[in-house]
Amino acid sequence: MQFMLLFSRQGKLRLQKWYVPLSDKEKKKITRELVQTVLARKPKMCSFLEWRDLKIVYKRYASLYFCCAIEDQDNELITLEIIHRYVELLDKYFGSVCELDIIFNFEKAYFILDEFLLGGEVQETSKKNVLKAIEQADLLQEKTEYVSQQEVLWV
Amino acid sequence: MVLPSLKLQDLIEQIRGAKTQAQEREVIQKECAHIRASFRDGDPLHRHRQLAKLLYVHMLGYPAHFGQMECLKLIASTRFTDKRVGYLGAMLLLDERQDAHLLITNSIKNDMSQGVPAVQGLALCTLSTMGSAEMCRDLASEVEKLLLQPSPYVRKKAVLTAVHMIRKVPELSSIFLPPCTQLLRERHHGILLGTVTLITELCERSPAALKHFRKMVPQLVQILRTLVTTGYSKEHSISGISDPFLQVQILRLLRILGRNHDESSDAMNDLLAQVATNTDTSRNAGNAVLFETVMTIMDIRSAAGLRVLAVNILGRFLLNSDKNIRYVALTSLLRLVQSDHSAVQRHRPTVVECLQEPDASLSRRALELSLALVNSSNVRAMMQELQTFLSSCPPDLRADCASGILLAAERFAPNKRWHIDTILRVLTMAGIYVRDDAVANLIQLIGGAQELHAYSVRRLYSALAEDISQQPTVQVATWCIGEYGDLLWEGSCEESEPLQVEEEEVLTLLERVLQSHLSLPATRGYALTALMKLSTRLRGDNNRIRQVVSVYGSCLDVELQQRAVEYNALFRKYDHMRAAILEKMPVVEPSGPQADEEAKESGEAVPSPSEPQASKLMDLLDLLDGSSGEAQQLPPMAPSPEDSLVHLLDLPCDPPAPACSSSAAHPAGAPPLPVDDGTRCLRPTRELLLSPTPAPIPNLRVFEREGLQINLSFVRPPETPSLLLITVTATNTSGGDVTHFICQAAVPKSFQLQLQPPSGDTVPAQGGLPMTQLLRILNPNKAPLRLKLRLTYTHFGQSVQEIFEVNNLPVETWQ
Numbered sequence: 001m002q003f004m005l006l007f008s009r010q011g012k013l014r015l016q017k018w019y020v021p022l023s024d025k026e027k028k029k030i031t032r033e034l035v036q037t038v039l040a041r042k043p044k045m046c047s048f049l050e051w052r053d054l055k056i057v058y059k060r061y062a063s064l065y066f067c068c069a070i071e072d073q074d075n076e077l078i079t080l081e082i083i084h085r086y087v088e089l090l091d092k093y094f095g096s097v098c099e100l101d102i103i104f105n106f107e108k109a110y111f112i113l114d115e116f117l118l119g120g121e122v123q124e125t126s127k128k129n130v131l132k133a134i135e136q137a138d139l140l141q142e143k144t145e146y147v148s149q150q151e152v153l154w155v
Numbered sequence: 156m157v158l159p160s161l162k163l164q165d166l167i168e169q170i171r172g173a174k175t176q177a178q179e180r181e182v183i184q185k186e187c188a189h190i191r192a193s194f195r196d197g198d199p200l201h202r203h204r205q206l207a208k209l210l211y212v213h214m215l216g217y218p219a220h221f222g223q224m225e226c227l228k229l230i231a232s233t234r235f236t237d238k239r240v241g242y243l244g245a246m247l248l249l250d251e252r253q254d255a256h257l258l259i260t261n262s263i264k265n266d267m268s269q270g271v272p273a274v275q276g277l278a279l280c281t282l283s284t285m286g287s288a289e290m291c292r293d294l295a296s297e298v299e300k301l302l303l304q305p306s307p308y309v310r311k312k313a314v315l316t317a318v319h320m321i322r323k324v325p326e327l328s329s330i331f332l333p334p335c336t337q338l339l340r341e342r343h344h345g346i347l348l349g350t351v352t353l354i355t356e357l358c359e360r361s362p363a364a365l366k367h368f369r370k371m372v373p374q375l376v377q378i379l380r381t382l383v384t385t386g387y388s389k390e391h392s393i394s395g396i397s398d399p400f401l402q403v404q405i406l407r408l409l410r411i412l413g414r415n416h417d418e419s420s421d422a423m424n425d426l427l428a429q430v431a432t433n434t435d436t437s438r439n440a441g442n443a444v445l446f447e448t449v450m451t452i453m454d455i456r457s458a459a460g461l462r463v464l465a466v467n468i469l470g471r472f473l474l475n476s477d478k479n480i481r482y483v484a485l486t487s488l489l490r491l492v493q494s495d496h497s498a499v500q501r502h503r504p505t506v507v508e509c510l511q512e513p514d515a516s517l518s519r520r521a522l523e524l525s526l527a528l529v530n531s532s533n534v535r536a537m538m539q540e541l542q543t544f545l546s547s548c549p550p551d552l553r554a555d556c557a558s559g560i561l562l563a564a565e566r567f568a569p570n571k572r573w574h575i576d577t578i579l580r581v582l583t584m585a586g587i588y589v590r591d592d593a594v595a596n597l598i599q600l601i602g603g604a605q606e607l608h609a610y611s612v613r614r615l616y617s618a619l620a621e622d623i624s625q626q627p628t629v630q631v632a633t634w635c636i637g638e639y640g641d642l643l644w645e646g647s648c649e650e651s652e653p654l655q656v657e658e659e660e661v662l663t664l665l666e667r668v669l670q671s672h673l674s675l676p677a678t679r680g681y682a683l684t685a686l687m688k689l690s691t692r693l694r695g696d697n698n699r700i701r702q703v704v705s706v707y708g709s710c711l712d713v714e715l716q717q718r719a720v721e722y723n724a725l726f727r728k729y730d731h732m733r734a735a736i737l738e739k740m741p742v743v744e745p746s747g748p749q750a751d752e753e754a755k756e757s758g759e760a761v762p763s764p765s766e767p768q769a770s771k772l773m774d775l776l777d778l779l780d781g782s783s784g785e786a787q788q789l790p791p792m793a794p795s796p797e798d799s800l801v802h803l804l805d806l807p808c809d810p811p812a813p814a815c816s817s818s819a820a821h822p823a824g825a826p827p828l829p830v831d832d833g834t835r836c837l838r839p840t841r842e843l844l845l846s847p848t849p850a851p852i853p854n855l856r857v858f859e860r861e862g863l864q865i866n867l868s869f870v871r872p873p874e875t876p877s878l879l880l881i882t883v884t885a886t887n888t889s890g891g892d893v894t895h896f897i898c899q900a901a902v903p904k905s906f907q908l909q910l911q912p913p914s915g916d917t918v919p920a921q922g923g924l925p926m927t928q929l930l931r932i933l934n935p936n937k938a939p940l941r942l943k944l945r946l947t948y949t950h951f952g953q954s955v956q957e958i959f960e961v962n963n964l965p966v967e968t969w970q
């Protein structure tokens with residue numbers, strides 16, 4: 001995966017994860033153009049489109065668009081599963097997630113994503129394991145001091 | 156008094172509460188000032204909160220570079236909270252183009268070697284997201300160590316970080332190849348998935364690695380088999396499919412290992428058949444696995460039966476109610492249509508049905524696939540379907556559809572009459588979308604099919620009588636009527652219904668075309684010429700035609716006026732020659748590039764078949780009137796060394812420039828050669844003797860995008876110092892044609908710019924014939940040249956517009 005963008009129906013960016021090195025200017029340009037292109041799609045159209053030399057897979061969940069850019073040899077259908085898995089993780093973590101949760105807790109959204117994908121690839125296919133990892137990181141955060149290794153069990 | 160800064164949640168509330176962009180900017184600017192102040196001398200305990208706010212603001216599009224150093228400080232802190240936000244900030248704000256990013260290398264190193272697993276995880280995550288090649292080189296050995304860490308949490312992240320490192324620094328493959336064997340024995344799905352990804356990456360980059368890992372095919376097959384048959388694990392399953400992510404990744408690796416390798420392909424045959432037949436296809440997860448299986452089957456050396464099975468699965472996908480599945484099927488079938496043509500042909504009816512899809516991306520795919528499936532046996536049926544599609548398809552597909560139909564018709568037409576009918580129908584339905592040469596092609600075709608002249612002229616006459624707005628049809632029809640009008644009222648035609656046409660009706664129709672405001676200037680030119688030709692084919696007298704022709708002698712359109720005046724002259728002074736001049740044209744040889752050359756040289760957009768007649772006429776008049784034509788032939792120069800001084804004094808100053816001699820009939824704008832410049836030549840003559848011949852100006856590549864390249868080549872004709880000729884050449888090495896290509900140019904006010912018509916508007920794929928266009932720039936003040944180009948075209952189904960200034964223009968272009 002080259003990048004993932006989350007944006008609202010008004011085109012406001014809610015999350016951006018870039019797995020390729022691009023300048024800020026290029027990122028802004030890509031974001032602007034892609035958001036426009038996806039928002040222009042009619043509701044009944046399929047979830048895939050070709051844009052520049054990338055394949056774009058997008059899905060709308062309520063008021064949020066989840067949009068991934070994958071390479072030519074990547075499987076579009078499994079990317080849809082990746083998006084869905086991420087939404088499920090968010091839902092489990094926040095308890096019936098809505099766009100506002102992601103707005104006000106954007107760092108958490110990033111942390112969850114970083115436990116699911118790494119370098120643009122899936123790192124953990126067990127929902128349980130991802131959620132446990134986040135839980136334990138949150139616990140760790142609550143302690144203000146540096147924690148020694150014995151206190152926390154990692155999966 | 157310092158106002159307390161907001162908490163993150165409050166800041167977000169305030170920003171969302173802002174009613175206007177300006178208000179939002181105000182809130183943010185105020186807060187950023189606070190943040191900056193607190194970075195300078197604020198409480199380190201709350202630094203992470205300040206950075207979090209800054210990251211939020213950054214996501215809204217505001218500058219946040221002043222937070223970069225804070226990221227470093229937070230990462231270096233011992234508190235987990237700080238590290239978490241610090242690393243997040245690093246991934247969002249630091250990028251490998253700035254040197255600052257290297258400063259976190261040390262922190263990452265420390266965290267990887269000494270941190271608790273959670274911290275090691277953060278470091279690995281950051282490294283795999285934004286790690287530059289330099290960082291990867293520095294930290295490779297640390298990551299290698301982490302592959303042996305007891306905690307699976309860390310191991311799985313280390314494996315994927317290795318993937319990233321290899322992508323950045325392929326030489327690191329040697330470090331990460333050995334551990335793979337051991338890693339493949341892991342039970343943890345995450346580690347297994349990462350390992351398969353790592354092996355895939357290694358194999359894609361090195362044939363040696365590929366050979367090495369082929370030995371593992373049996374092992375991989377076993378893992379996949381276990382997953383599919385017995386490995387039901389609730390926590391890894393989606394809709395009853397065991398870990399589809401892992402299955403897909405293994406299938407992808409098997410594809411790479413089995414490609415072009417019989418032994419490996421054999422080893423996977425059974426398993427692939429098993430997965431293809433047993434996977435539940437009721438939900439997307441199953442279809443994703445099935446799709447990957449099909450792709451693998453088609454790419455390796457699989458048994459014929461298996462290949463047919465795979466194509467049939469794709470055929471089934473085409474009938475799936477889920478649009479996404481249909482899209483994926485169409486795309487895959489398109490890729491396979493060359494290699495497995497007959498297998499894909501079997502699904503032609505379904506593909507044709509997909510043309511009716513309301514979703515434009517699907518119907519476009521269906522169109523491409525349908526066009527690829529046309530062959531000599533199904534051409535009639537397919538053309539029928541495609542023409543139906545053309546009449547109802549969305550506008551952006553019309554051009555592709557029309558061109559596709561015309562191309563297919565050219566390749567597979569069963570007979571000429573069918574071919575003519577087809578082109579005619581396409582022109583009537585989608586006239587404005589066809590390529591410029593469609594009219595010329597049709598005219599050639601008709602001209603060459605003598606037995607069909609009567610048929611063609613009747614059909615075209617009826618079409619014209621119905622509708623004079625479709626320009627391409629009108630052009631062809633008027634030409635036809637002009638050439639074969641006599642067949643309209645003489646003789647009968649068995650192939651079409653009897654048509655009673657009076658001469659006067661025909662003339663009225665042509666006059667209507669001539670007068671209609673719907674007609675393009677080129678069309679009116681056709682009509683006038685046609686009228687003229689009819690003057691020799693009418694049975695009655697020519698008074699009506701003579702009237703029309705003389706009226707247009709004062710037409711505002713210069714082209715029409717010229718024609719009318721010349722035709723008038725033909726009536727008055729050269730009536731005895733009229734019949735000979737206007738007799739039927741000989742068959743024109745089909746010649747694409749040559750025709751373009753002629754069009755380019757004469758500087759008109761009128762297609763070639765009418766050129767021979769018009770220029771014949773003009774040449775004749777030239778001879779008779781003794782006026783100089785447009786052709787400017789430069790005397791060939793062969794200066795011999797010892798006589799060079801003498802020659803240079805006698806003859807025109809400079810040797811002819813290459814550009815001028817190649818296009819013999821240079822447009823009227825070319826300045827006449829100075830003839831009596833004996834005296835003026837003295838000074839430049841000496842200079843020429845002493846200075847070396849002017850070096851050719853180097854070409855300039857000005858644009859490159861997805862295989863489309865634009866090059867500029869420059870010529871400064873020596874006899875016209877202020878003139879610069881630029882040839883724009885567009886080449887296309889990609890797999891898709893570039894169509895509707897338009898290039899426009901702009902120069903500063905002191906320059907004069909003239910664009911000649913391009914050689915065409917399509918740049919065919921795979922290095923096909925390049926498109927060229929000539930620009931003439933006059934720069935009398937010798938001002939520095941600036942040039943802006945605007946390109947619009949369609950490529951891979953996307954409309955592209957690019958505007959850019961040409962940099963690095965060689966100084967020789969204007970000095």
